[in-house]
Amino acid sequence: EAGVAQSPRYKIIEKRQSVAFWCNPISGHATLYWYQQILGQGPKLLIQFQNNGVVDDSQLPKDRFSAERLKGVDSTLKIQPAKLEDSAVYLCASSFISSPLHFGNGTRLTVT
Amino acid sequence: DQQVKQNSPSLSVQEGRISILNCDYTNSMFDYFLWYKKYPAEGPTFLISISSIKDKNEDGRFTVFLNKSAKHLSLHIVPSQPGDSAVYFCAAKESYGGSQGNLIFGKGTKLSVKP
Numbered sequence: 422e423a424g425v426a427q428s429p430r431y432k433i434i435e436k437r438q439s440v441a442f443w444c445n446p447i448s449g450h451a452t453l454y455w456y457q458q459i460l461g462q463g464p465k466l467l468i469q470f471q472n473n474g475v476v477d478d479s480q481l482p483k484d485r486f487s488a489e490r491l492k493g494v495d496s497t498l499k500i501q502p503a504k505l506e507d508s509a510v511y512l513c514a515s516s517f518i519s520s521p522l523h524f525g526n527g528t529r530l531t532v533t
Numbered sequence: 534d535q536q537v538k539q540n541s542p543s544l545s546v547q548e549g550r551i552s553i554l555n556c557d558y559t560n561s562m563f564d565y566f567l568w569y570k571k572y573p574a575e576g577p578t579f580l581i582s583i584s585s586i587k588d589k590n591e592d593g594r595f596t597v598f599l600n601k602s603a604k605h606l607s608l609h610i611v612p613s614q615p616g617d618s619a620v621y622f623c624a625a626k627e628s629y630g631g632s633q634g635n636l637i638f639g640k641g642t643k644l645s646v647k648p
Contacts, residue, residue: 463638524576
């Protein structure tokens with residue numbers, strides 16, 4: 422089966438600029454997640470979707486981060502405006518019911 | 534406050550020997566635990582899991598042990614192979630089954646298996 426697709430793989434922006442990441446989950450996976458992994462840390466959940474509805478966004482910095490999942494398939498995560506501390510790898514994952522999470526290869530964001 | 538702790542940032546093991554990766558947790562409500570493996574420039578991949586009703590789960594060369602009283606789990610890899618060299622993340626959640634999105638990850642342990 423095709424894995425979770427993410428783009429771009431790398432992005433470098435200046436602080437206060439905006440950036441968007443895209444994710445295409447595994448076909449048939451109703452649940453989609455965005456994680457942030459800062460260097461030297463484990464992944465941290467930002468937001469979880471079930472189909473196109475938000476299940477958990479308690480750790481999403483809503484003043485600057487937003488995410489949507491149109492039609493319950495693809496998802497985009499946006500940061501506007503970016504801060505230096507947003508430099509991280511942004512991982513998208515999907516799962517089917519109670520199966521383990523399948524992660525994409527991530528987008529490495531560098532904010533200068 | 535870290536709820537899942539992996540106190541060893543790195544571990545080096547000779548090929549063919551046993552690798553033991555440790556993980557401690559503080560939240561007594563955690564009842565499902567997972568190990569993920571991550572190669573550079575790739576996303577984490579699921580390796581093995583254990584629920585709190587068990588104290589051991591085995592899958593080929595990989596065995597996870599859970600000691601609930603000590604709030605400690607460990608991953609044993611026997612025998613270790615050079616291809617096992619990766620970062621291993623311990624993760625935990627409060628409810629078995631259903632969505633696993635509310636996983637809490639440790640910081641990871643980088644395993645190096647020397648030929």
